[in-house]
Amino acid sequence: MAAGTAHLETSTGLDNRKLLMWLFLGSECLFFGSFIAAYVLYRGHSTTGPYPEDLVDIPFTSVSAFVLLMSSVSMVLALASIQRGNVRNMQIWLFTTAILGTLFIAGQAYEFTEFHHEGLSLSANLYGTTFFVLTGFHGAHVTIGVLILMSLFTYSLRGGIQQKDSLNIELAGLYWHFVDIVWIIIFTLVYLIQPQ
Amino acid sequence: MATIAAPRTSPLAQALRDTRAAAEHNPILNWLATVDHKKIGVLYGVSSFVFFCLGGIEALLMRAQLARPGANVLTADEFNRLFTMHGTTMVFLVVMPMSAAFFNLMIPLMIGARDVAFPRLNAFSYWTFLAGAIFLNASFFTRNIFGGELGAPDGGWFGYAPLNLRAFTPGHGMDFWALGLNILGIASLAGGFNFIVTILNMRAPGMTLFRMPVFVWMTLVTSFLIIFAMPVIAVALFELTFDRFFGANFFNPAAGGNPLLWQHMFWLFGHPGVYILILPAFGIISEILPTFSRKPLFGYPFVVFSGIAIGFMSWGVWVHHMYTTGLGTVANSAFGISTILIAVPTGVKVFNWMGTLWGGSIRFRAPMMFAIGTVAMFTIGGLSGVTHSMVPSDYQQQDTYYVVAHFHYVLFGGAIFGLFGGMYYWFPKFTGRFLNERWGHVHFWLMLIGFNLTFFPMHMSGLLGMPRRIYTYPSDYGWNLWNLMSSVGAFTIALSVLIFMINFLYSIRRGKEAGDDPWDARTLEWTIPSPPPHYNFAEIPVVHSRDEFWHRKYQEDAQGNVVPVIAGAAHAPEVAHGDGDGHGGAHGDGHGIHLPSPSFMPLIAALGFPFIAVGLIYDYALVPVGATLLIVGLYGWALEPATEEE
Amino acid sequence: MTLAEYRRKRGEPVLTEEHAEEHTEKHPGVLEYTQIGLILFVITAIEVGIYYVGLGFNTLVVSLLVLSLIKFTLVVAWFMHLRFDNKLFMTLFITGLFTALIVFTVVIAALHGQLV
Amino acid sequence: MSDVIRRLRANAPRLVPALILLALVVLLLSGCETDTPQNTFAAEGEVARKQRDLFYWAMWPAIGVMILVIGGIIVMCLRFRERDPNSLPPRQLEGNTPLKLTWTVVPAIMLLALGVPMVAMIWDLGADPSPDAYVINIEAQRYSFSFIYPEIKDAKGNPLILDGLQDPHIPVGKQVAFHLKSNDVIHSFWIPRLGGKLDVVPNNDNVLWLKADKPDTFHGECAEYCGIDHATMKMLIHADAQEDFDKWANEELLQLNATPAPKPSKSASVTPTPAGSATIAPTPTATPQGTGG
C-alpha cells in the first residue's frame, strides 16, 4: 500500500489506485456474471437429486446474508471514521467487519458440510456443480477480503494508517461492498427463487 | 509514501533493501527486478519472438506433413497436438504479448510519462506471462517425448467441450492447457488494468484525449477489451478445471450439461479477443503511415471513433463462430447481420489509411513497406471474413481451410505484418541504430510472397471441401497442388524470418547510427534521445497539439505550405515545471528524478502460479508452496516502499 | 502542473477533471450510513417474508428481483459512493455490469434456457 | 548481382503486388466448378446450390473491393512517392468530411445488400423439413456415422442400422431429413456437394435436410475436430432414383430379417477409444429404440 500522495496529481485528478479498483470491479462483473449465467442456465435441469428445494435452509441463509450486509455497514463506518481522523473507531469497525466476514465464511462452511451430508457434491448433478462453484468463488472472495481487512487492521495497530491514508480503507471498502452486492444477487437468484 | 513499512531496523528489512540496491548494479538481478517499462517491454518482445519461432516451427512440421497426400511425417496424434499448440501459442504467446511489448515500450514515451502507473504490476504481468508460457510449453513433456511420445494438449485451440473432458482427452495435456491459459489470463488482465490507468492518468500536460497518438487510443480500446473479455474465458477455464479435476458437470452431457455453453463462453472471449489481436497493429500502422507519407493521419477522429466502435461491436458477434451448431434461425440472422456490420468501422479505417497516402510524399522505408502490406493483406482477410459472415454459405466454409485462410490473412497479414512494421519503426529509438534497410526490404518481399503463397491457396483447398484439422488427405480430392503450394510458402516465410533475425542481431551492434529523430517523425517519443534515458523525459513536455513534435519542427504559412520552424525563432518547447513527482524539473542530466526502485516481489509472486498449477496436476503438496510464494510476494510488494530513500 | 490546471490556465474545457476536487467532505455521515443499513435490513426481511407468504411464482420472482435491485443500488450508490464520486467510475462499473447482463441474457436465450 | 537487386527493387513496388493480385484472382477462379469429390462449387443439390449462389453474391463484391483497395494503394504508392529526398513535407491535409461520410455509407449500403438475401436464405433453409421428407436418424460417435432408417423395419420392428462399414443410400429428388444425435463428442455432418454442414452436438439434437438432384455418389466427412481419427471419419453416400432406392431397401430388409438378433447395444455414453488406435473402429451404435430424434 505504498504510493501515497505523490501520484495524486494525475491527468484526470483521480487517484491511480482508485481507478484501478473500479476497473477491477467492472471486470469482476463479467467474472461473476459468467458463473451466475451457468447457474441460471442449468437451474432445474439436474437429472438426479438432491434438488435445491430439498436442501436450502432459508432462515439460516437469511442470517448469513444479513451478517454480510451488516458487515458492509461496519465497513463504511470504518471509512467514515478514518476520514474524520478517528483511528480508534476505524480500528473497531474494521475489526467488526472482519469478524462478520469470518462469521459468514463459517456459515458457508457449515452449509457446505450440511449439503454434503445430504448427498450434494460437486459431481452429484448440475445443481451441485453450479451451486458449489458459484458460492465457492464468492466465498473465496470474502476470504480474501477478510485477509485484507485483517492486514489493514494489524497495520493500523502499528500506526500505519492515518487520516491521510484513508484511501487504503476506501479501496478495501469498495472491494468488500462489491463482494456484498454479489451476495445480494446470489441470495435472491440461488436461494429465494427456486425453479418451479 | 508509506514510510512506516516494515520496521526500519529489522535485519530482514535491511537485507531486502540491500538486495534491491544490488539489483541496481548487478546486470542479471537488474533484469529480474526491473520495473522500468522499457526493459519490461524488451523482455516481452524477446520472449514473444522466441515463441513465434516455436509456433512457426510447429506450423512448419504441420506443413511438412500436409505437403503431400498420405504423408508420414507426423502421426495423427502428433499432428493434433501440434495444431493445438500452434494456435494457442500464436494467439496467447505471440500476438498478445508482442502487442504488450509495444504497449510497454511506447505508451509512456508517447504520452510524455516517466513510467506506467503501476511499475511493479507491470513487472508482475510480465513474469506471470513468462511463467504461464513456460508452463504451457512444458506440456510437451507430459509424455515420454524422448521415447517418441509427444505430450501437449490435443483439444484444438478453442478446446470444445466435451472433447476437452478427461473422458475424451485423457492425459495431462489439456490440464496444462486449462491452467496455463488461466495464468496467462492473469498476466493480460494485470497489463490491461495498468495501461488503462496509465493512459487515463499519466498524460503530460496538454495531452488531451484527442491529442493522443492513435496507437495510444488503440491500446486503450484493446485494454478495455482485455479487462472485460478475459474474465469470461477465465471462468470457462475454471469450470473446465473443475470438470477435469473434481468431477464437476459443467460440460458433461451425461449429467445434462450443455457443451454449447463452452462455445458461447469461449467465443464471448474469442471474438473480442481477435480485436485484441488486431487493434494494436492498427495503432502501429496508424503511426507509421503518417510519418512516411509526411502528412497527418487522414480523418483522425474517424479512425479513433471507428476503433471504439469496433470495440463495442466486437461484443455482439460471437455467435458467428457457432453458425453450424444449430442455434436456430433467429440467432443466426441477428448475429449474421451484426457480423456484416462490423465491416463498416473497419472499412472506415482502411479508407482513412488510404487517404493518408493520398497527396503524401511517400518514403518507402522498411517500416512503411510493412504498414502498407498490413493494409493490403488485412483487407483480403477482412473481406473473406465478410464472406464468412454470410450464414448459409458459411455452412459450407465453416471448419474448412477457407477459415484457416481467413484468419491467417487477418492474424498474420494484419497483426504480424503490423508488428514487424513496428519493430522496424521503433528499433532506432531503443538501440540508436537502424535495422538494415536493404535486408528489411528483402525480408518484406520474401515474407509477402511466402505469405500469399502459403495462405491464398488455402481459400481454394477450403472451397474444394478440405476440412481443417486433418492430418492426412486422399490424393484424388483435388487438394494436392494447393497444399504443396502452402507448404512451399510456409518455408519461404521461415526463410524471411531467418533473414530478419540475422538483420536484427547484426544491426543491434553494427547498424547505421540513427540519431534521435531518424524518420522525421511526429510524436513525442522522438523528442528524446535514442536510446531513451531511464527517466525518459528530463523535463515533462507540454503538449499543444496532435502531432506535437511535428509542430515543433514545421509550421504552415498562409497558403498552407509547410515551412520549417527556424531555430530560435519560435518559442522553445514549453515544459511543465513541478512535474508529477513533485521534485521539480530535472536539469538535462536527469538528476533529482526519483524513479521506482527495482523489486523482486513481482517475480516472487508470479512464481507462485506455476507451482500451484503443477501441484494441482501432480501433487497437491506443491499447492501450498505456490500459495506461499504468491502471498509472500504480494505482502512484500504491499509493504516495501515503491521508491527506496537514498 | 496537472492536465486540469494546465487546461484551466489556457481556458480550455476541462472534461472529466471538473469533479476532481469535489468529492472531499461531501460524504454522508454515520447517521445516513446507519439509516441505509437499516433499510437494507428491512428489505432483506421483506424478501424472506415474501418467500414464505406464498405468492404466485411470477409475482414472487418479480418482487424479489425488484427488491434485490433496490438493495444493490443502495449499496453501490451510498456505501461505494458512486452517487457522489466521479462519473468516470460510474461509467466503468456500469459498462461492466451491463455488458455482463446483456451478453449473458443473450447466451441463455440462445441456449433456450429460462432466465429465472 | 547488386545491380540486379537494385533494378528489381526499383521495379518491385510496381510489379509484385500487381502480379500477386492477378495470380490470386486467377487461382480463385480456376478452382471453381471442377469435378472433385467435395468441391462446394460443384453443387448437386438444392441446398448446396443456393449456398453457392449466396457465396458468389458475397464473393464478387469482395473481389471488387479488394481490387479497389489494393489497386488504389498501388496507384497511390506510384503517384505520391517522394521524388526529392530533401523536399519539405507536403500540404498537411487532415481530412475531408464528405469523403469520409461516403466511405462509411457506401459500404453500409453494400453490406445491407448482402444482409437481406442472407436473412431470407437463413429462414428458407432453416425451415423444418417438409412432411414427406425421408427421415434418417444419424448417430455419430468417434469415429463413424451410423445411419438408422426408421422406415425400413424388420418383422420385430427393429430399424435398419448401417454402422459405418456399409455405405448408406438416400433417395433423390426429395428432401432427406437427417436427425443428428451424438453419442460422445461434437461431430459435424457434412456432405459438401449436397449442402452445408450441421453439427452433431450431445444433448442438442439437430435436424438437417438435404436434397440430391440426381443419382450419384457423394463424399461426406466429419467436419468438427473430434479426436485422433477425425481425419478419417468419412462416409460415402449413394443417392438412388426412387425405384432403385426401394429395391436397395428391400434387399436390406430381407437381410435384416435373416439375421437373428440385433447387435449388442450400448447406452448413450460411449467410452472413448484409446488414443492411438489408427483404424476406423466400428463403435457399437445406440439402442434402436432410443433413436426417436
Ligand code: HEA
Ligand atoms: C485478427 C483477428 C481477426 C479479425 C480482425 C477478424 C475479422 C473478421 N472476421 Fe474473423 N476470425 C478470426 C480472426 C479475426 N477475424 C479467427 C482466428 C477465426 C477462426 C477461429 C477458429 O475457428 O479457429 C475467425 C473466424 C471468423 C468467422 C467464423 C468462420 C467459421 O468458423 O465458420 C467469421 C464468420 O463470420 C468471421 C468473420 C469476420 C469478420 C466479418 C471480420 C471483420 O472484422 C472484417 C472487417 C474488415 C473488412 C471487411 C475489410 C476492410 C473493409 C473495407 C475495405 C470496407 C468495404 C468492405 C465491404 C463493403 C465488404 N471470422
Ligand code: HEA
Ligand atoms: C497469429 C497467429 C498465427 C500465425 C502467425 C500463424 C502462422 C502460421 N500458421 Fe497458423 N494457425 C493459427 C494462428 C496463426 N498461425 C491458429 C489460431 C490456428 C488454429 C489452430 C487450431 O485449429 O486449433 C492455426 C492453424 C494453422 C493451420 C491449420 C492446421 C489444421 O487445421 O490442421 C495451418 C496449416 O497449414 C497453419 C499454418 C501456419 C503457418 C505455415 C504459419 C507461418 O506463417 C509461420 C511462420 C513462422 C515461422 C516459419 C517461424 C520461423 C522461425 C524460424 C525460421 C526459426 C528457426 C530457428 C531455429 C530452427 C532455431 N496454421
Ligand code: CUA
Ligand atoms: Cu467426428 Cu470429427
Ligand SMILES: [Cu+2]
Ligand atoms: Cu469472430
